[in-house]
Every structure is written in C-alpha cells, then in structure tokens.
Amino acid sequence: MYQKSLIILKPDALQRRLVGRIIQRFENAGLKIHAMKFAKMSTEKSRQHYAEHIDRPFYKSLENYVTSNPIIVFILGGNYAIDKIRLMIGNTMPAKALPGTIRGDFAHQQRTDIPSDETQQPLMNLIHASASPDEAKNEINIWFAPNEINDYSVVDDAFHGS
Ligand code: CMP
Numbered sequence: 001m002y003q004k005s006l007i008i009l010k011p012d013a014l015q016r017r018l019v020g021r022i023i024q025r026f027e028n029a030g031l032k033i034h035a036m037k038f039a040k041m042s043t044e045k046s047r048q049h050y051a052e053h054i055d056r057p058f059y060k061s062l063e064n065y066v067t068s069n070p071i072i073v074f075i076l077g078g079n080y081a082i083d084k085i086r087l088m089i090g091n092t093m094p095a096k097a098l099p100g101t102i103r104g105d106f107a108h109q110q111r112t113d114i115p116s117d118e119t120q121q122p123l124m125n126l127i128h129a130s131a132s133p134d135e136a137k138n139e140i141n142i143w144f145a146p147n148e149i150n151d152y153s154v155v156d157d158a159f160h161g162s
Contacts, residue, residue, distance in 0.1 A: 003081040004034060004149075006139035008041075008049075008128040011069035018106055019072060022127065025088060025102065026076055030156060035149045036074035041067050048142050058123065065122035073143050082136055085129045094125050102127055 007026075009019055026033075041049070046063045053059050076085060090101025097103035107126045130136035140149070 002077060002079055003133060003136065004075050004077045004140060005082045005085050005130045005136050006128075006143060007074050007076055007085065007130075008066075009072040009074075010066055010124070010126055010128065011071060012065075012107075012124045013126045014070055014072065016106070016126075018126065022102055022106075026085070029078070029084065029088065030159070031076040031078040031081055031085070032152075032154055034075040034077050034151065035144050036072065037143070037148075038070060038072055040070050043067055045142070049139060061120055061122040065124060075140060075144065075149060082130055082133060086131060089127050089129050092125060093123070097125075 009022060013019060013022060023033075043063060046066050047054060050059065050062060050066075053062060078084065088102060090097030090103040092103075094103045094107035094109045097107065099105065103125050107124065109121075109124050130139050
C-alpha cells in the first residue's frame with residue numbers, strides 16, 4: 001500500500017550538518033521525495049503542527065526549539081512508508097533509540113524526563129515523521145498546497161511500487 005508521510009528535519013539537524021546523511025538513508029531505503037521546502041517554523045505553524053501537544057508540560061520548550069532556526073520539511077512516499085519511516089527514525093527519546101536508527105545514531109541527548117517549563121532544555125531529537133495515515137494527511141495539508149506535491153517515476157518503481 002503506497003503511503004505518503006510528512007517529515008521535518010528540525011533545527012539541530014541543519015545546525016549539525018546532518019541533512020545529507022539523513023536524506024541519503026531515505027533514498028537508500030527506496031522512498032521517493034514528493035515535495036520539499038526550507039523554512040523557518042512560525043509559532044502559529046508550531047501550534048498547528050503540534051496541536052495535540054499544546055497542553056503538555058513540554059510544549060513551550062518544543063515550540064522554542066522548532067521555531068529557533070530553519071527546518072527542512074518534505075514528503076516521502078513508498079510502500080507502507082509511514083511505519084517504515086517511523087522505524088527508521090527510532091524512539092522519540094534519543095537515549096532509547098536503537099543503534100541503526102537516525103536518532104539512535106545521531107541524537108545523543110541522554111535525558112528522558114519531561115521538561116516542566118520553557119526554561120528547560122528541549123528534547124532535541126533531530127527529526128519528526130507522521131505517526132499514522134490520518135496524521136500524515138493532516139500534516140501534509142498544513143505544510144503543502146496540492147500543487148506543491150509532485151508524483152513522478154523513479155528508476156526502481158517496478159520494485160517498490162509507485
Ligand atoms: P516529534 O516526533 O516531532 O513529535 C512530538 C515532539 O514533542 C517530539 O518529537 C519531541 O520533540 C517532543 N516531545 C515528545 N515527548 C516529549 C517529552 N516527554 N519531553 C519533551 N519533549 C517531548
């Protein structure tokens with residue numbers, strides 16, 4: 001089943017020059033880029049994108065983190081892409097992310113507690129990816145207009161489905 005997922009490379013991914021290495025992993029896995037933009041997340045977009053977290057104690061630190069510096073937002077497609085990408089990025093908590101996952105290999109932050117206010121260090125985990133088909137649909141709508149999303153063929157479509 002072909003699915004599209006919304007991915008965000010958060011400010012720490014750009015500040016640590018990890019963009020190329022992260023995107024390379026997705027290409028290697030046979031995922032297709034359907035849209036991509038370089039942006040700075042506004043507080044309004046953060047509130048839209050993370051609407052389900054607004055009442056959580058860590059929200060303010062999350063907002064400060066994701067709006068602090070530019071991000072790269074993109075759509076990846078592939079067979080069962082949503083679950084596959086979540087497996088590739090690893091556990092939300094970098095300290096719990098398995099070796100071989102993006103967070104397990106590159107995000108070294110050790111804390112596993114929940115910051116109680118905005119003055120605390122945010123949980124810097126490099127990357128976001130949609131958790132479910134409904135979330136992917138909603139997040140894609142938040143970040144891209146239909147005419148910004150492209151379907152096209154790649155050399156190995158016959159193996160991965162399009
Ligand atoms: P992400 O995959 O973008 O989805 C929600 C984000 O909220 C998550 O990555 C983290 O950046 C942040 N987050 C989730 N849980 C916690 C937590 N317990 N403490 C701090 N930040 C969190």
